[in-house]
Amino acid sequence: MNDEHRLGPSESARIREGIAAAVLGASAELADSLERDAAGYLRLIDASRIGAEESSRLLREAVQGARAAGHSWDTVGRVLGVSRQAAQQRFADKAGDIVHGDPSTNSPDTPRRRRLGPVSAFNEMAALADCGRDGWHLVGYGAAFLDVEASAHPWEHCRVTLASGGRLRRMESEGWIPVGAGWFPWRYYKRPLLPAAEQDMK
Template sequence: MSHEALQPDEQLRAALSQVIAVINPTLADRLEHDVDSYLDLIDATQQGSQEIAQLLQAAVTSARLAGASWDRIGQRMGISRQAAQQRFGRTPADNEIINLEATRRLTPVTAFDEMEALSEAGREGWHSVGFGMYFHDLARSDEQWEHLRVGAFSAKHKDLLQAGWQKIGSMWFPWAYYKRPTGAPVRTT
């Protein structure tokens, strides 16, 4: 049966099973005769569950950055607005800023305006070192920076790293952020 003929939940289940098979290629054969293989299956499934929970948090954060209300998010998840906000409304802890002249927080930004704001900041020597809901933490340098946002599902990630782009942070869903110095001196205003 092709993936197209499967219902969406069956497609997801099949894809997740394929991921586990790729991560642990000997598991399927060992399930026929090795009791410990079932414990390995538990390990792989638990790790996948933790990753899915992080992806869900990132998806909700991204929806908020895009302007979705807690009410709409709760409706989509089949829970109340309050339950959605309590479960997913945490914001990352602010980084301690030691040198205020060399760091700053670019806020508020959304998925719709952050790249333009990062481009402007990059021309002035600022580059993103971390991000969260409605903000990018920036550090100052003596050269201009360019920033790039690509979909987490993009196949470009290895190519970008090979081209000198640096990954920013670890939140990889649904966006991945990259930066690289241009070598040009900072634009003075």
């Protein structure tokens, strides 16, 4: 396969070291307990299991993001080192791959919702900007789609990478509302746009 899409040895090592450090750093005493407590190894298994589940989720979302960006199953399979068929069987979009930011109910008072799609990392923010001006705000998302809900006022939306820890905390203090837990590698935010008169009063 073409190696241009693969990480180099130092980048791969950095990821492996980061995952190991995250697992061992799950609690302040986990690494220390391995020197003196046999039960520490059972906690290490649990921490490793959680790390493996999260890595699996990130891989699935990365594959679905690549598909939404227009890459073929053949190209995805080559990057994964498997056949097109194997990649498609393992990672084809499942109905359950939806991230809901807000609970939904079936009551008559439930606001109207609609699904935008197909969208990709390259056009989804423009789609959110358009519908946000018309009073629609993000409530859920998944591979190649966005779920939006109607409201009485306009909204603004943004997304940042999940690696932006300090920025995420600052955004929340500025009134940005997180939507769901994120869709790797992005975290989505929204906030209502106040009428000009209300903004002047602040």
